[in-house]
Amino acid sequence: MSVTFGERIRDRRKELGLTLDQLAAASDSSKSYVWELENKNPPRPSAEKLAAIAKALQVTVDWLLGTDDQTLDVAEDKAFFRAYSGLPPETRRQLREMAKILGTKKP
Numbered sequence: 001m002s003v004t005f006g007e008r009i010r011d012r013r014k015e016l017g018l019t020l021d022q023l024a025a026a027s028d029s030s031k032s033y034v035w036e037l038e039n040k041n042p043p044r045p046s047a048e049k050l051a052a053i054a055k056a057l058q059v060t061v062d063w064l065l066g067t068d069d070q071t072l073d074v075a076e077d078k079a080f081f082r083a084y085s086g087l088p089p090e091t092r093r094q095l096r097e098m099a100k101i102l103g104t105k106k107p
Helices: 005-015 020-026 031-039 047-056 061-065 072-085 089-104
Strands: none
Touching: 005 020, 005 031, 005 061, 020 031, 020 047, 031 047, 047 061, 047 072, 061 072
């Protein structure tokens, strides 16, 4: 069974421990708007709102819409890289060094 757009938002919001109010604030939306996206079919969000909600949920718009076979892990990685790309060069360098260290640890 296919997961709807609203179910993806609700499930991801709950997975991150966010309330409707918190997601609304993080995406510059109203609580009622987020509720409608989760519960009305078909939703009609603007591209701007989709991008803000995806960013707040740490996923991609494609994953939210279910338009490709993107897994949640891939969506999270892409969202992380989007955030990483916007960091200052020194912060990115430090994160790369941390990744090297973490990659050499034995489980």
